[in-house]
Amino acid sequence: MSATLTLDREHVGLAPRSWKMPIILSILTLAAIIFTATTPADMSSGVALAWSARLGTTRLTLPTLLTIGILTLAQVGVTVWSWAVAISRKKLASWWVIIFGTAFVLVFLLWAVAGKENPLQFTSLLSGALFLSVPLIFGAMAGCVCEHVGVINVSIEGQLLAGAFLAAVVGALTHNAWIGLLAAPVAGALIGCLLALFAVKYWVDHIIVGVVLNVLVTGFTNYLFSTVLAHNKEVFSVAVRLPKWSIPGLSEIPILGPVLFAQNALVYIMYVAVIILQIMLFKSRWGLRMRACGEHPRAADTVGIKVNRTRVLNTILGGAIAGLGGAFFTLANGLAFGKEMSAGRGYIALAAMILGGWKPKGALVAALLFGFADNLQNALGVVGVAVPSQFMLMAPYLVTVFAVAGLVGKVRAPAQEGTAYKG
């Protein structure tokens, strides 16, 4: 690397104008205008809002053209503002983007359900999105831990799958979902051990090890499934389910209550995991030391931190977190193990972590977004709008490619991730 510049931040004469944001917003606004223009004046869109268990459900019937017309105008406004901001070489505040995004999604939803018999179940769209994002969030947390310590974890997919497998089998053997839940992180941690062994000890390229481990876990669980599990269904394939808890009081909050606090037990564990990680990663001794190993391992070494030991331990911890998330596929859904159940969620989790800027809270938001896209097809299907499921599954990857290309702003990975520390 050549010289790094020590020019100060104020010495920015003319920042190049960035047209990415206004162009994207303009294209989306154009789409919204097309939706609006193709809507007949007499149509209406039905939306059902479940306030809470006590308050019951309200069905709203909105005049489609008027509602999406107003929302589209709001988008036009934000787009014009974004051009103005770009011309003055500044950056659009992120809450403008949030307003725009919400308006666009609403326009799309109202347009899609216009004139249908069944209303859009808005509350269950959100609560389902949260539920579906659980494995993504656990996976992304695992990614955060591993990458901050300097190890790229592509094997999240395999760790989720291994967790799902062991959780289901142990749960079935003991007829107890909670014991199954304890087994899930063990499976993930084992895969984490393998990753640490090859990546940290033997300096194999992290991405290659990760992909190989994914293939290994897929093959191994497929083999066990079709030999052991399939022939002893009554022993190994008993479905057990984690309970669904409504938190008294909190679950009565209108809309938010049923979405956030009438969920599966694994969801509550997820809340705790995200909060703890967000705090510990940036405020604790553990977090400081492990991030030092990912940012500047030699500096960590010179103050007496054992870099490779820290890397190994945290890679295993990351594996355990992803393994726990794997319990979603079996225990949280009340399903027995099935072949390749994780279905690529591990890769989407990785994408969520990158989109979230390597921070637990950012990854949480990104994973929720992907969960929403995932659940959208279910919700629209109920209403009777057929959206090709493949299209919805593509969305997270598309979003990530654009995000990583720099749309969302500057996200920075830990400086020395994926490099071996040879002491």
Add this chain to the structure above:
Amino acid sequence: MRLELRHVTKKFGSFIANDSIDLVVEPGEIHALLGENGAGKSTLMNVLYGLYEADGGEILLDGVPVHFSGPGDAMAAGIGMVHQHFMLVPVFTVAENVVLGHEPVAGLDLINLGKARAMVREISEQFGFEVDPDAVVEDLPVGIQQRVEIIKALSRQAKILILDEPTAVLTPQETDELMDIMRQLKAAGTSIVFITHKLREVQEVADTITVIRLGKVVGKALPTASQVELAEMMVGRAVGLGVDKSVSDGGHVTLEVRDLTLVDTSGVTLLDDVSFDVRSGEILAVAGVQGNGQTELAETLVGLRKPTGGTVTLYGQVDGETVAHDVTGKKVKRILSEGVGFVPEDRSTDGMVHSFSIAENLVLDQVSHPPFSKAGALNMKAIADNAAQQVETFDVRAGSPNAAIGTLSGGNQQKVVLARELSRDLKLFIASQPTRGVDVGSIEFIHARIVEERNEGAAVLIISTELNEVSALADRIAVMYKGRFVGIVPPDTERNVLGLMMAGVPLDEALAHQTSATAGKEPPSPPPDTGKQEAGLPSDSGAGHKEGGDHE
């Protein structure tokens, strides 16, 4: 604390980096470890700091043998080290960097940031560092980062502080400030091991000097020893510290740069309206602290970067007529074909192909046409003949021209790069850090060769962060600061004036400072006298430059 090294030996394979080294550092002394690049100074200190395991010998602290299996042990024993490449995590704050590894904890493993900040403030106030504990390290200037490193060592109760080439990244004024800090530390009872290859600094601050050459202690000296004596001990033979060079009045303008501006993708201005000429038969040397746009200037001139604005024009003589070629933003190949030679700053990555032989590296830029290739096939004989001749002319010390260039020493690699670039007929020769990491013997040769190129009528642009080199070679000196030319001055300009300019002070102000500080100017000649000015640097970054010198 008294530190003693006895017969310390460190080998890398068959290469002996440290050969039975004896060294004694008395409590409260500044002990300079002087030697050329690659003499084994840093290796020795890394052994002492526990980063390398010694193959033989022992380390004694206050007469007690100690064994360090890692830096943690060395630190616990009271040894602190400020590395040449700072061991600071760029994205952490100052306080986080200082406490890393011995964090005060408030319970639940959470760091007690209040205590961490207090720790930084206490040491910072004791020595007048003015370091903000909450500043993010990557936003700080290097001079301040170095202080953070010192705070880091002191916060661990270091009794012996190792400073590894601490002045390489500093302006002369910052260097003076560092020397004041070293004297303060000494007064507070800390022993300092000061690793350097700069003779001026050793004379100024050291109590004792140990000279190392090729992994062996070759002698001890007192700071009263002359620079010539020290240089001879360091190199092992008599060396000329100056460069023989006649006065040049310059010929016609060869390179004309006007309003050259370069803005990178994140909007940082790297070159800011740079304008200058270089005439044929003169050397223009660009001085400045690393990272002020010099690298980018050279890269823009040869076409590796596209300028945002401004023009670069090359003038040539065709049949006595002056012909102008506008080469602004042209491709590298096109610019080089105009008769431009370029020695890049980082020769090992940008100047050569590591695994290719010397012979191949010597023709890298000329293999596409005769005599070195014909109809797409290489002419091995021509390449070998060329190599034999160049190795001879440039005194490249290598087993064979077919040896991989990566196996040579830095000085010999640089000679190969230089030989290649100078083998064409040049109008303009640009060399960035031509002697970085090169032994003193080769420096002499390289300097002589650059002057020879100038005498043959080429326009020469040298970019260097070493003031000695700039003063020795230049016909005119341009000083760069934050992407701008602060001024262009004659080669006999005093070191202190150049130093102020390197910190961004305009020429007339720098001269005013200078005359108010040292009444009665002597005709300057290297080595310049070490009188420091009373006025400190104007605080250009807000955080940190200590005002005024309190050394008297």
